[in-house]
Amino acid sequence: MDQESKIDALEEKLKVLEQELSLLQAKVKNIEESPVEAGFRKAPIKQAAPIPPSDISGRQESFIKRKAIPEPFKTEPRDWEKILLQTWLPRIFIFVFIVGVVWGFKAASDYGWLNDWVKISLGYLTSAAFLFIGYKQMNHKREVLGQVLLGGGIAVLILATFAMHSLYSMIGPISAFILQVIWIIGGVWLTTRFSSQALAIISVVGGFLVPxxxxxxxxxxxxxxxxxxxxxxxxxxxxxRLRFLYLYVASFLLLNGALLFYYAFSPEVEGSYLLPTAIIIQHAVLLYFFLTTEHFMKIQAGTVFSSVFITYTWVYGIFQDLSITLYLLFGIATYAVLSFLWKQQKHKVDQLAINGLLFMFFFFFHFFSDEYLGALLLLQGMGAFYAAFKYKSLASKVLSVFIFLIGTMMVLVDPIMEPVSFESVQWLILLVTFVLGIWVVWQFNQDVRKRTLTIGGLLFTFFSLVFVTQLTMAMTSDLAYENQTLWLSFAWMTQAVVFIGLGIWKRFNLAKYIGVGLLVLTLVKLILLDLPFISIQFKAILFIALGLIGLIASRVFYKKK
Structure with a gap:
C-alpha cells in the first residue's frame, strides 16, 4: 500500500472515530440525567485526548490539495472516419447528384426519352423524397446527412421549376417566379426549424439566382x-438572429454580385438608379445591425467599412453630380451624429469615425478641383491624426496617415511656378501640418519621442529643401542660369544657417547636424554642377561665403573640456 492510500485510510478511520465519540458522549449524558443514576455518585469518565485541530486541518488541507490537482490533459484523437464519411462524403455526393439531375434534364430534353410532364414529375418526386428523408434524419439527430438531403431537396425544386419554365415552356414567368419564391420560403422555414446554416446558404444562393x-x-x-x-x-x-457568420457574409456579397451582373448586361435599363438605391439600403441595414448587436463584431466592422467603398462606387457610377454631393454630405452628417451618440462604446465609435473620414475623403475628391485637393487632404489627414491619438484609435491612425500621404503626393507633383501662388500656400500647409504631426506624436506617445524626432526631422529637411529649391527657382526664373544657381546656393546656405541656429537655440543636436549636412550638400553642388557654368567672381563669392559659414559652424561645435 503506497503512502497516499495509507493517509486516505487513516482519514476515513478518523472520521468514523469522531462519529462514534459523538454518539458515546450523547449516551453518557442521557445516563447521567436519568432518575436511576441520580442517587449514585459516579466517577468522572476519562475521555480520550482529542486530536489537535492543527493536525486535522493540516491533513484536510493536504487531502484537498491532492484532490484539486487535475489529471493530465488528454487530447482525444480525431475521428477521421466520422469527418470523412459522415461529414464530407454526403456533401460531395449531393453535389454530384445535383449535377447528374441537371444533365438528366438536358439529356431527356435533347433525345426525347420522356414526356415533359413525366420529367418534371420525376424531379418534384425526387425533391419530395429528399425533403422527407432529410426531415427524418434531422429528427434522428443525424444533422449532417439531414442538412445535405434537405438542401439538395430545395436545390432540385429550384432546378425542376427552372426546367419547367425555361426548357419546356410549361408555365409562364409569373407562375415560375411565385413557385421559386415558395421554395425559398420553405428553405427559410427549414433553416429556422433546424438552425442549419448550410440550409440557409443553399437557400440564399438559390434565392439570388431565381430572377x-x-x-x-x-x-x-x-x-x-x-x-x-x-x-x-x-x-x-x-x-x-441565428448568429450565422457565413450566411451574413454570403448575403452581403450575393446582393452586390446579383446587381452587378444585372447592370453589366443591361447598363441602359430603365430605372438604373434603383441599383445604387438598393446598395444604400444595404449599407444602412448593415450599419444598424453593427450598432445594435454584438455578434461577430470584427466581421461586421469590416463589412460596413467595405460597404462604404462599394456604395460610393455605385453612387458615383450611376447618380448625377448633385445627387452624389447630397449623398456624401448626408453620409458625413450621419456618421458625425452617430459617433457622438456612441462615443461611450470605443469599439464602435472607432469604426464610425473611420467611415466618416472616408465619406469626407470622397467628398473632397468629388466636390473640389485638383488645385485645392492636396491642401484639403493634408488638413483632413492632420486633424484625423490628432483625433486618432487623442482617442487611441489604431485604425484611424492608419487611415489618417494614408490620407496625409495622398495629400503630400499631390503637393509634390504640383511644382511652384509663381512665387505668390496657391502652390506655395500648399507647400507651407504641408510643412506646418508635418511639424504638427511630429508634435502630436511627441505629446501622446513618449516611448517613441527620439525616433519620431529623428525620422520626422529628416523628412522635414527633405520637404523644406524641395520647397526652398522650387520657390527660389520660381523667383529667379527671369535670370540667367548662372544667376539662378548662384541664388539657389545662397538659399541652401541660408537654410543651413537656420537649422544650425535652431539647434543651438533649442539645444537640439539633430538640427545642427542637418545644418552641417546642408552645407556639405551645397559644397557638393558647387563643385559638381556650378563650377563649369559660373564666372570667376561668382565662384569667389560663393566659396568665400560658404567657407565663412563652415568656419563659424565649426566654432559653434567646438567645446572646451
Whole structure:
C-alpha cells in the first residue's frame, strides 16, 4: 500500500472515530440525567485526548490539495472516419447528384426519352423524397446527412421549376417566379426549424439566382431590385438572429454580385438608379445591425467599412453630380451624429469615425478641383491624426496617415511656378501640418519621442529643401542660369544657417547636424554642377561665403573640456 492510500485510510478511520465519540458522549449524558443514576455518585469518565485541530486541518488541507490537482490533459484523437464519411462524403455526393439531375434534364430534353410532364414529375418526386428523408434524419439527430438531403431537396425544386419554365415552356414567368419564391420560403422555414446554416446558404444562393432563371420578354427592374433587396433583408436578419457568420457574409456579397451582373448586361435599363438605391439600403441595414448587436463584431466592422467603398462606387457610377454631393454630405452628417451618440462604446465609435473620414475623403475628391485637393487632404489627414491619438484609435491612425500621404503626393507633383501662388500656400500647409504631426506624436506617445524626432526631422529637411529649391527657382526664373544657381546656393546656405541656429537655440543636436549636412550638400553642388557654368567672381563669392559659414559652424561645435 503506497503512502497516499495509507493517509486516505487513516482519514476515513478518523472520521468514523469522531462519529462514534459523538454518539458515546450523547449516551453518557442521557445516563447521567436519568432518575436511576441520580442517587449514585459516579466517577468522572476519562475521555480520550482529542486530536489537535492543527493536525486535522493540516491533513484536510493536504487531502484537498491532492484532490484539486487535475489529471493530465488528454487530447482525444480525431475521428477521421466520422469527418470523412459522415461529414464530407454526403456533401460531395449531393453535389454530384445535383449535377447528374441537371444533365438528366438536358439529356431527356435533347433525345426525347420522356414526356415533359413525366420529367418534371420525376424531379418534384425526387425533391419530395429528399425533403422527407432529410426531415427524418434531422429528427434522428443525424444533422449532417439531414442538412445535405434537405438542401439538395430545395436545390432540385429550384432546378425542376427552372426546367419547367425555361426548357419546356410549361408555365409562364409569373407562375415560375411565385413557385421559386415558395421554395425559398420553405428553405427559410427549414433553416429556422433546424438552425442549419448550410440550409440557409443553399437557400440564399438559390434565392439570388431565381430572377436569372426566369425568362421574360418584358423584365421589370423594379421587381428585380425589389425582390433581391427584400431577399437580402430576410437572410441578413436570419443571419443576425441565428448568429450565422457565413450566411451574413454570403448575403452581403450575393446582393452586390446579383446587381452587378444585372447592370453589366443591361447598363441602359430603365430605372438604373434603383441599383445604387438598393446598395444604400444595404449599407444602412448593415450599419444598424453593427450598432445594435454584438455578434461577430470584427466581421461586421469590416463589412460596413467595405460597404462604404462599394456604395460610393455605385453612387458615383450611376447618380448625377448633385445627387452624389447630397449623398456624401448626408453620409458625413450621419456618421458625425452617430459617433457622438456612441462615443461611450470605443469599439464602435472607432469604426464610425473611420467611415466618416472616408465619406469626407470622397467628398473632397468629388466636390473640389485638383488645385485645392492636396491642401484639403493634408488638413483632413492632420486633424484625423490628432483625433486618432487623442482617442487611441489604431485604425484611424492608419487611415489618417494614408490620407496625409495622398495629400503630400499631390503637393509634390504640383511644382511652384509663381512665387505668390496657391502652390506655395500648399507647400507651407504641408510643412506646418508635418511639424504638427511630429508634435502630436511627441505629446501622446513618449516611448517613441527620439525616433519620431529623428525620422520626422529628416523628412522635414527633405520637404523644406524641395520647397526652398522650387520657390527660389520660381523667383529667379527671369535670370540667367548662372544667376539662378548662384541664388539657389545662397538659399541652401541660408537654410543651413537656420537649422544650425535652431539647434543651438533649442539645444537640439539633430538640427545642427542637418545644418552641417546642408552645407556639405551645397559644397557638393558647387563643385559638381556650378563650377563649369559660373564666372570667376561668382565662384569667389560663393566659396568665400560658404567657407565663412563652415568656419563659424565649426566654432559653434567646438567645446572646451
Amino acid at each position: 436569372f432563371l426566369i425568362e421574360s420578354t418584358n423584365p421589370s427592374s423594379y421587381i428585380f431590385v425589389g425582390y433581391e433587396t427584400v431577399l437580402f433583408l430576410v437572410f441578413l436578419f436570419l443571419a443576425i
